[in-house]
Amino acid sequence: MTEVTTTRFVRPGSLEEAVGILRDGPGKWTLLAGGTDLLVRMRDGAVRPEGVIDLTGVREMSDIGVVEGHVVVGALVTHARLAGDDVVRRHGMALAEAADLVGSPQIRNRGTLGGNVMNASPAADAVPPLFVLAAEIRLVGPAGERWVPVDEFATGPGITVKREDEILAAVRFEAEGGTFRSRFARMGTRKALAIAKVSVAIGARRAGPGGDLDRVRVALGAVAPTVIRARKAETLLEGARLSEATIEAAAAAVMDEARPISDIRSTAEYRREMCGVLTRRLLNAAEGE
Ligand SMILES: Cc1cc2nc3c(=O)[nH]c(=O)nc-3n(C[C@H](O)[C@H](O)[C@H](O)COP(=O)(O)OP(=O)(O)OC[C@H]3O[C@@H](n4cnc5c(N)ncnc54)[C@H](O)[C@@H]3O)c2cc1C
Structure with missing residues (x-):
């Protein structure tokens, strides 16, 4: 006999109401926003929530x-x-x-x-x-x-x-957009709607064209169990000016700090190499700005 389960569905109109529903039924509810992940997992049977709180009315x-x-x-x-x-x-x-x-x-x-x-x-x-x-x-x-x-x-x-x-x-x-700039690049097969194999984001403040960098932050996606900061590359770039030599050194530091794995989407070697490529690309673009 097939077991039939129904999922309760509620759509609160405010954050307070949504929090109240969660408080009164701890562990029972799953939150739904755009549904692009959750509905796929529900369809596949990977998750079977007792109740769904649709947040789109908040x-x-x-x-x-x-x-x-x-x-x-x-x-x-x-x-x-x-x-x-x-x-x-x-x-x-x-x-x-x-x-x-x-x-x-x-x-x-x-x-x-x-x-x-x-x-x-x-x-x-x-x-x-x-x-x-x-x-x-x-x-x-x-x-x-x-x-x-x-x-x-x-x-x-x-x-x-x-x-x-x-x-x-x-x-x-x-909100410090006047002097702080940030950029993002990723490698992934967009045509196949694939998620990123590797991604790099870099942010820094620069006094003016050709000026020293400060508040440098470099983050890497898909090369460790969580997104990570590339601290060695940040230290190298902090207080430095962008030049071929600093860009090369930063790319090498990023490759050294990435801890990628090999899986069905890519190999660890390729991912590490691509971290360097994306870092160079972002820093060269910043140098040219
Ligand atoms: C074909 C396809 C391609 C995709 N491509 C990409 C891609 O290129 N890059 C990428 O990063 N992702 C990609 N995704 C993943 C997904 O679309 C994104 O992560 C999207 O931003 C998820 O948002 P959502 O509102 O649809 O989340 P939902 O599916 O509604 O929820 C996702 C999870 O977050 C929880 N949740 C949602 N909102 C809240 C909240 N406000 N508070 C607490 N919990 C909450 C839900 O309970 C659930 O566990 C892809 C997915 C598909 C199906």
Whole structure:
């Protein structure tokens, strides 16, 4: 006999209401945003939630704005919107570039920033940009809100510090787009809608064309169990000017720091090599700006 199970489905109209539902039924509910991951996993039978809280009715999680010197992006903002938003492009270009490379137009129109961060995949495209922007994640639960630095949020593939009764409500980063620049590049077979084999995001402040770099941050995707910072490359670039020699040294440092594995999508050697290629590409473009 086939067992038939039904999933309860609710669509709250506010964050407070959503938190209340979670609080009253701990462990029962799964959160749904764009559904590009969750619905696929439900269809495949990989997850069978007792109840689904559809967050798409929570208007306050759909905004992008500047609040007290920070760009605040609601968790429900889609990749398509991120890619084209003027505020995001001005203060967090790497994030806009990453959003523009996610999946297909359909996936970009539905998939959200919150869902991407929550997947805690080392290959999630939005996460290396959030590392270089020193972003913080807003979690809201019955006890109130807390902000977690993005580099402390995922502790392993698919594992985060978010508690069961919390909702990822927003992401914020400093609105310092005048001098701080960030860029993102990835290797992946876009035609096949594949996720990134390797990705690199770099951010830094520069006094002017040809000036010294400071606040350098380099983040690597898909080369370790979580997104990682390339600290040696950052140290090398901090206070330096971009030149062929510094770019080469930074690319070598990044290749040294990457800890990729071989899997069905790529080999460790190729991934390490590509980390260097992407780093060179991003730094050469910055040198030319
Ligand atoms: C064909 C295809 C191509 C793809 N290509 C890419 C790609 O190129 N790059 C890439 O990075 N990803 C890619 N993805 C993965 C996915 O589309 C993105 O990660 C997307 O951003 C997920 O967002 P979502 O809103 O659809 O999440 P959902 O599927 O709604 O949710 C994903 C997970 O996050 C949880 N969740 C969602 N929102 C919240 C919240 N606000 N608070 C707490 N938990 C929450 C859900 O419970 C679920 O566990 C692809 C997926 C598909 C199917």
